[in-house]
Amino acid sequence: MPTPPVSPGTALGRTLFAPISASLRPAILCLSALVATAGASFAGDTSDLVARGRYLATAADCAACHTAPHGGTPFAGGYGIDTPLGKIFSTNITPSKEGGIGRYSEEEFARAVREGVAKDGSHLYPAMPYTAYAKITDDDMKALYAYFMNEVKPDDHKPQKTELPFPFSIRTSMAAWNLLFLDKTRFTPDPAKSAEWNRGAYLADALEHCSTCHTPRNAFMAEDASQLFAGSAVGSWYAPNITSDKVAGIGGWSDDELIRYLKTGNVVGKAQAAGPMAEAVENSLQYLPDDDLKAIVTYLKDVPAIGSGDAPSRADLGKPSTVVEASLRGLPGQAPDENGYHIFSGSCAACHQPEGQGNDHYPSLFHNTATGEDRADNLVSTILYGLHRKVSDHVAFMPAFGPDASYTDRLSNKEIADVSNYVLANYGNAAVKVTEADVARIRDGGEKPLIVKLAPLAAPAAIVAAVIVLALIAWFASRRRRSRPALG
C-alpha cells in the first residue's frame, strides 16, 4: 500500500495507537500530532508542533551526543566523540544566542541537520549524522526546529572546540566528501511495502540512524550502501551484522526478542547492549512506543541477508564449563590456560558464576553474542570499559577493568587477553583468539581506517588531492546544472 511515513488517517495512523502503557503517553501525544499534521504544511497550534518535535528529537537521539557526560546540561554540547580522526566535540544546540543555535533561522537549522553546514557556512564532520538526517521530511524538520527554539532551555555554555590534526582540520574538504557521498534525497515511501515497513524504514534510516554504526564504511569513511547493516567497527566496539541472515545476523531472533532488545537492551540467553548500543537504548529506543519498535523490527527483518554459512548461530554458541571449573578447583599449577582461569575466578565469576551460567541478575557468558561473535571486540571492550545502561528505573552495571577501574581492579592488556581467551575457549567461539596487541588496539580506540593511516603522507598528497577534488567539484557542478535545470 503506497503510504507516506506520516500521512493522516491511514492504517499506519491506527496501528500507532494500539494500547500502550501510561509511561508512554507523552510520546503518544507527540505521535498523534505527528499523524494528525502530516502531509500538508502544519495547521495545528504550536504546542502540537513542539510535542511532535520533542518526539522526533528523542527518536533521532539528539541528546545522546549533544549532552556532556556525567550530568551535563541537556543539549549544551561538549561530548567528545572518539573518531579515528581524533576527538570531535559536539556543539551547544540550545537556543542560546551566545553559546548555542539561538541565531539559527529554520532554513539554517535544516541545512545544518540535513547537509552538515553550520550557520557560518563551515562544514560539520559527519560525526554529526547528517547523512541519515538528510532523509528527514520537511514537516518533521519544522517540528524539530519548533521544539528546539520553544522548549529547550537556552544555556550559554561554550563547549570545547574540535581540533583535529592536519589534514582533517580543513573543514572545506568535507564539501568534496559531501559531493561524493551525501545523498540529499528525502525519505520516499516504497509503495510495494506495507505502511508499517515504511514507518520502520523511516525511523531506522532517517531518525535512529542505525546504519551509521551497523553499516561498514569504505576507505573514505562513507557508508557502503551495498552492505547495509552488515556490521562495522564503532571505535573500540563492534556493531554486529543485523541483516536478516539467520547465522551472521538477526534472522534467527523472534520479533519479540528484537523488540525487547531495542526497548531494554537485554534478551536473556542472547545478548546485552553495552557501549554505543547501550546509549542508543538508554537515550532513545526505550522511549519509543512498542508499535514504533515493531515497525523497526518489521523493516529490519526484511533487510537482505548478508554473510552466511553452516556455523551455528552466534547467539547459540557455548555451554557451561563444569569440567574445567571442577578440575581446576584446588589444583593450582596443573590447569591449562591457568592464568585466564584465575582472572576469571577472581574478577568475573562472582557475578557471571563459576560455570559462566549467570543467574537472575547477571547474564550467562554462553548463548551470548558478545562471546559467540567471530571477533572479540565487544567482549574485550566490556571488560575494558564495563557496562552501564539505565532503562526505566533499572540500572544494568558491570564494573570496568580498564583505565577507569580502581587500582586494585585494573587488568593489564595481557590479563585481559588471557581472561578473554579463557571465556572464549570455555563459553564462546573457541575459534577466536585474543592477543595482547588486540587489546592494545581496542584500548586505543580500534582499527584506524586507511584514510587515517595515510594522514602522515597528507602534506604532499593533499596538494595533488586538492587539484583532483577541485576538478571533480567543477565536473559535478556542471553535470548537476545540466541534468537538473529546474532546481537552479
Ligand code: HEC
Ligand atoms: C552521533 C552524534 C550526534 C547526534 C546523534 C546528533 N548530533 Fe548534532 N552534532 C554532532 C557533532 C559532533 C557536531 C559538531 C560537528 C563539528 O564540529 O563538525 C554537531 C553539530 C550540530 C549542529 C551545528 C551546531 C553549531 O554550533 O553550529 C546542529 C544544529 C546539530 N548538530 C543539531 C542536531 C540535531 C537537531 C540532532 C538530532 C536530530 C543532532 N544534532 C544529533 C553530533 C551529533
Ligand code: HEC
Ligand atoms: C551509536 C552506534 C549504534 C547505533 C546508532 C545503533 N547501534 Fe545497534 N549496536 C551497536 C553496537 C556497538 C552493538 C553491540 C553491543 C553489545 O554487544 O554490547 C549493537 C548491537 C545491536 C544489536 C544486537 C546484535 C547482536 O548480535 O548482539 C541489535 C539487534 C541492534 N544493535 C540493532 C540496532 C538498531 C535496529 C538500531 C537503530 C534503531 C541500532 N542498533 C542503532 C551500535 C549501534
Ligand code: HEC
Ligand atoms: C559486578 C558484577 C559483574 C562482574 C564482576 C563482571 N560482570 Fe560482566 N556483566 C555484568 C552485568 C550486569 C552485565 C550486563 C547485564 C545486562 O545488560 O543486563 C554484564 C555483561 C557482560 C558481557 C556481555 C557484554 C555485551 O556487550 O554483550 C560480557 C561478555 C561480560 N559481562 C563479561 C565479563 C567478564 C569477562 C568479566 C570479568 C573480567 C565480567 N564480565 C565481570 C556484571 C558483571
